[in-house]
Amino acid sequence: MTRHAHSVQNVQADxxxxxxxxxxFIAGDEPNSTKAKAMLARLCDAYxxxxxxxRIVDVLQDxxxxxxxxxxxxxxxxxxxxxxxxxxxxxxxxxDAVLAALGLMKxxxxx
Amino acid sequence: xxxxxTLDDDLRERLAKAEAALEALRRGEVDLVIGVDAxxxxxxxxxxxxxERLAREWxxxxxxxxxxxxxxxxxxxxxxxxxxxERAFGRTAETxxxxxxxxxxxxxxxxxxxxxxxxxxxxxxxxxxEMRLTDRWYxxxxxxxxxxxxxxxxxxxxxxxxxxxxxxxxxxVKLQEQLQQAQKLESVGRLAGGVAHDxxxxxxxxxxxxxxxxxxxxPQDPMRHWVKEMLGAAxxxxxxxxxxxxxxRKQTLQPVVLNLNDVLRNLEKMLRRLIGEDVSLEMLLAxxxxxVVVDPGQIEQVIMNLAVNARDAMPQGGTLLMETxxxxxxxxxxxxxxxxxxxxxxxxAITDTGCGMSKEIMARxxxxxxxxxxxxxxxxxxxxxxxxxxxxSGGHIFVYSEPQRGTTFTIYLPATEAEAQPVPAxxxxxxxxxxxxxxxxxxxDQSLRKMMVGLLSELGYKVTPAANAGExxxxxxxxxxxxxxxxxxxxxxxxxxxxxxxxxxRTRPDLKVLYMSGYTDNAIVHxxxxxxxxxxxxxxxxxxxxGMKIRELLDTDRAEPLCGAPRTx
Numbered sequence: 001m002t003r004h005a006h007s008v009q010n011v012q013a014d015x016x017x018x019x020x021x022x023x024x025f026i027a028g029d030e031p032n033s034t035k036a037k038a039m040l041a042r043l044c045d046a047y048x049x050x051x052x053x054x055r056i057v058d059v060l061q062d063x064x065x066x067x068x069x070x071x072x073x074x075x076x077x078x079x080x081x082x083x084x085x086x087x088x089x090x091x092x093x094x095x096d097a098v099l100a101a102l103g104l105m106k107x108x109x110x111x
Numbered sequence: 112x113x114x115x116x117t118l119d120d121d122l123r124e125r126l127a128k129a130e131a132a133l134e135a136l137r138r139g140e141v142d143l144v145i146g147v148d149a150x151x152x153x154x155x156x157x158x159x160x161x162x163e164r165l166a167r168e169w170x171x172x173x174x175x176x177x178x179x180x181x182x183x184x185x186x187x188x189x190x191x192x193x194x195x196x197e198r199a200f201g202r203t204a205e206t207x208x209x210x211x212x213x214x215x216x217x218x219x220x221x222x223x224x225x226x227x228x229x230x231x232x233x234x235x236x237x238x239x240x241e242m243r244l245t246d247r248w249y250x251x252x253x254x255x256x257x258x259x260x261x262x263x264x265x266x267x268x269x270x271x272x273x274x275x276x277x278x279x280x281x282x283x284v285k286l287q288e289q290l291q292q293a294q295k296l297e298s299v300g301r302l303a304g305g306v307a308h309d310x311x312x313x314x315x316x317x318x319x320x321x322x323x324x325x326x327x328x329x330p331q332d333p334m335r336h337w338v339k340e341m342l343g344a345a346x347x348x349x350x351x352x353x354x355x356x357x358x359x360r361k362q363t364l365q366p367v368v369l370n371l372n373d374v375l376r377n378l379e380k381m382l383r384r385l386i387g388e389d390v391s392l393e394m395l396l397a398x399x400x401x402x403v404v405v406d407p408g409q410i411e412q413v414i415m416n417l418a419v420n421a422r423d424a425m426p427q428g429g430t431l432l433m434e435t436x437x438x439x440x441x442x443x444x445x446x447x448x449x450x451x452x453x454x455x456x457x458x459x460a461i462t463d464t465g466c467g468m469s470k471e472i473m474a475r476x477x478x479x480x481x482x483x484x485x486x487x488x489x490x491x492x493x494x495x496x497x498x499x500x501x502x503x504s505g506g507h508i509f510v511y512s513e514p515q516r517g518t519t520f521t522i523y524l525p526a527t528e529a530e531a532q533p534v535p536a537x538x539x540x541x542x543x544x545x546x547x548x549x550x551x552x553x554x555x556d557q558s559l560r561k562m563m564v565g566l567l568s569e570l571g572y573k574v575t576p577a578a579n580a581g582e583x584x585x586x587x588x589x590x591x592x593x594x595x596x597x598x599x600x601x602x603x604x605x606x607x608x609x610x611x612x613x614x615x616x617r618t619r620p621d622l623k624v625l626y627m628s629g630y631t632d633n634a635i636v637h638x639x640x641x642x643x644x645x646x647x648x649x650x651x652x653x654x655x656x657x658g659m660k661i662r663e664l665l666d667t668d669r670a671e672p673l674c675g676a677p678r679t680x
Contacts (some may be wrong), residue, residue, distance in 0.1 A: 030142035059143060066145050072132040074143035089131045090140030 020052035020080035020102065027062045027074045032091040036075035039092035047104050077101075169499040179249075182256075185263055187212045189227050199244065199270060212268065227253035232263055233410045241273070262626040282447060288474075290449050296498065300358055303479055307355035312556055314352065315651040319562040322654035323414055325571055349651045354492040357409070358479050358499035364406040365647060366504065368529040371403060371435050371457055372396040374410055382418050382431075389428030390421075390463075397436045401526035403457050409500045416493040417461045417520050424465025424518060432462040440523065451507055455526040461477045462519040467512045468528075476510065543658025545571035548665055551592065552576050553599035553608065554627075563598070570658050579608035587615060596664060601628035623664050627652070 006111035024040055034066060037056065044052055059066045059074050077088040079101055086101045135141050139159070148642045173180065179196035181189050189207045197204055200215055207215050213222045222229060231253050238253045249270040256265040293431040321342045328335050375394060383392055414433075421431045436458045446453040468476070468483070475481045477498040482491035497520075505525050512518035550572045554560040560576050567574045575592060577583040580603055586592040597615070599608035612624050626647045648660050 027142040032140050032142045035140075059145065063145065070128070071145055072128060073135055073141045074145065075140075087128060087131065090135035090138055091127075093140065 018051055018053045019082070020048055020079070021055075022052060023055045023057060023069070023078045023080055025057045025059055025066050025069070025071045025074050025076045025078070028058060033075045035091040035093065036077065039095070039098070040077065043092075043095065043098055044100075047099065047102070060067075136503050138424050156406060177461055178272070181207070181212060181216075181268040182265065183228065183268055184265045185211050187222065188487065189215060190265065192340055195271070199247070199249075199272075209474060216268075227251060227268070228266055231255045231266055235261065235263065241277075244270075246270055246274075248274045286447065286449055292474060292477075293449060299479060300499065303355040303358060304338070307352040311352045311356070311650050312559055313348070314345055314349050316558050316562050318349070318653060319566050320649050321345060323565060326654070340480070345651075346653075352651075353491070353649070354496045355479065356499075357503075358492065358495035359410075364409060364503060365645070366404045366406050368402050368404050368527055369407055369410075371410070371459055371524070372400050374407060375414065375433055375435070378411060378414055382414070385415065385418055386422040386431055391428075391430050394433045395432065395434040397434075399437070400435050401455060401457050402529065403504075403524040404527050404529070405506075405524060406500075407502045409504070413497045413500050413522070414459075416497045419459065420493060420520075421463035421465060421518070424463050424467070424562040429464035429517075432460075434458075434460045434462070436460075437526065438523070448507070448509070450522075456506075456523040457526050459522040460519055461522075462517060464517045467516050467518050469514055473510055477508075490627065498672060543655055543662060545658075545665075546662065547571060547573055548595040549573045549575070549593070550661070551583060551586065551594040551597045551604070553580060553597065553611065554577055555600060555603045566654055567598075567661075570654070570661075572661070579603055579607070580611035583611055584614065587619075596623045596625060596661065598625045598627060598661075601626050625660060625664055 022040070024036060026037060031108070040054065044050070044054065059071070063086050069076075071078075071087075072090070073089055075089075075091060077092060077098070079086045079088070088098055088101050092098050132141075132144075136144075173191070174194040175194055176193055179199035180191075180193045181196055184190050188209055188211055192204050192207050194462075196207070200207065202215065211222075212228070213219050213226065217223050225240060227240060230238040232255075235255055235257060237255075241248065241249060241250050243249075250273045252269045252271070254267045254269075255263055256267065258264055289519055320430070325335060325342065326336045328338065362436050375396060379392070379394065386392060418431065424429075438456050440448075440451055440453055440456055440460045442453050442592070445453045472483060476494050478491075479495040480491040498508055501522050507522045507523045510518065511521070528551040545567070550567055552560060552563045552567065552574055554563060554576070555578060560578065564574045575586065575594065577586055580599075583597070583599070587594075597612065599611060601608045608626055608628075612622070612626075616622050616624075624646065626645060627650055628647070646660070646664055648657060652660075
């Protein structure tokens, strides 16, 4: 199953108890938000192989959640599970940083 | 403790988050910033775009300025510069930003002595100066940038190109100087002309009676030698007054249509002798040179005087170059040279490779009696004469010189479409004595008239004097006097010689006439140039010259009109 950037929305994991629970805060189709969504879709496909649950929060529709999660800037990706909770701020262009936050490393970079 | 530890962790986490947020902002990867204390969403991208738009707008405006602008910090380093500055300094902004202004503006390793920035640091107000950068002139303005507490934090350095204005100003000053020079020569000329005129009349009397005395003296009389000396001095004085009159443009010209190349070719041999062996003479004569209307004798004198001048400037030898060319002086040329009328001209350029002269000397060379030569070597009238002749011929003369390099005199004479006239050969031996022919002398100066009567009677003519044109008219028209020849002054009060003759020739077309004149007055300047072929004798004249001229006229058949320029010896 291949997901493209434009098709990434709230993604339900294939398994009933997914390995990763992610929450991405975006602002409509603003450029950094669009980029972050596309990057996340690609990373989910390539490294998590569908074993994840992604919730997209558009703060232009729902900023209350952003405040609850103490999100300061958008886009922000919060890795809710597995613990500890981590945040990655920005458009997720730095793939290594995202993989490190997810506790994964790209092939070849693995120690 | 544990509480404090949790608070610490919480603060540390918040700080880390804030730093991460800042980092994302720095990377430009943020669309929104969310207020923490209030449900406030700031459209960050719009802010960025607005900021970028303002920056672009500012830069576009900055670059649209025609003046070169540098924004400097307090250490005089360039913070920003616009496109005009890039053009003015021939450098890109990248190579200027961060560099000290003196390095980029003046190309020096330290601030210049009259540095505007140094002045502004003290005055805390606008400072200005004018400066030249490569080939352009700029008016530089430096406005200090002050903080609220009047602390000097930098300056706006604006350079406004004033080259055109500066050139126009310099052009105006140059024109003004040329005009002043011309006016000065004009007034000196008027003075010299006036003196020469009165002096001339006295000389005619001295020469006239002197020659009569010489004629009466026995060939063995020891006094002949003294009288000859006296006449020689008077003749030399007459030469001086002729030059003064030439300068003051008050001599009577007898212009003919001629080709300057012919004049130069005819003079070549004499010029070579004149300039000596150490100076080589080169002539570059234009083919199909247009003709000019000038007095051949006068233009020869112009060429000779300039050649002598060139020779004296080259005591160690050199080259004298004479060039002719057809040129058209256009409106632009005329507007930068006062007195020049646009049109077709013949240019005669005389260049030497001599010692040249300074600007100060160049400004005075046409003044009469101005000479750089040793005492007794020159009268200081040579170039004045040249100036006067060229001007009276409707031409222009300019001089260009560089010390130790040489000098060029450029003469422009108006070109004419008329056909060239053959220059008449010198008359052979002409007798001077009369055979009792009747001559009517019209001359308003009493002493002169008296002398003329004596001289002509002496030569064997029957003479009737008239003090003015009216008296002459009365004698011819009322009394019925029928002279063989009328000798009349050109310039006389109430009625001129030409008006008198025009009137008499209406009823007596065969009437022979000889004009004589020493100068022409400004008020009736058109009499200064007689029609080509008009019999004329220049004052002062010698007894023989007058005698020859009279015989030439009386012995010529009316059917064969005199042509060319009757010249004074």
